[in-house]
Amino acid sequence: MTDFPSKEAQQKLLIELAHAKMPFGKYKGKYLVNLPEFYLIWYRQKGFPKGKIGQQLAQMLDIKINGLEPIIYNIQRKFEKR
Template structure:
């Protein structure tokens, strides 16, 4: 049976940047300036790029409040 991936928004509140200036920072805590830099330079390929692009769109559109309940839920796991 194929294992389902966690919901993307939950992953943003549970997983960490794997390299670079903000290595070890949860995706939802990355500063918008860092995400803007990636947007200008080009997002990484694959899953990382998808997560960073999603976080960039959330922050760009002022939708950070969507993540608050997920952050609380993730901190209890």
């Protein structure tokens, strides 16, 4: 059985994801939620980078594909970066 993060840990990860910015490349400094979907798809085809940024890019692609960006924008407005 897989252990899932606690509700608090999940909330922390979502807040962190909402405030995450691209650390390199053409879109350096942009919030991940503001990256074009085609760019995230390109990364998926190429292979996401290793580590935390790769996980965040993959998560953001899932969010965008499912049309959930408004949730991320809401989190940005309501919760400060931790």
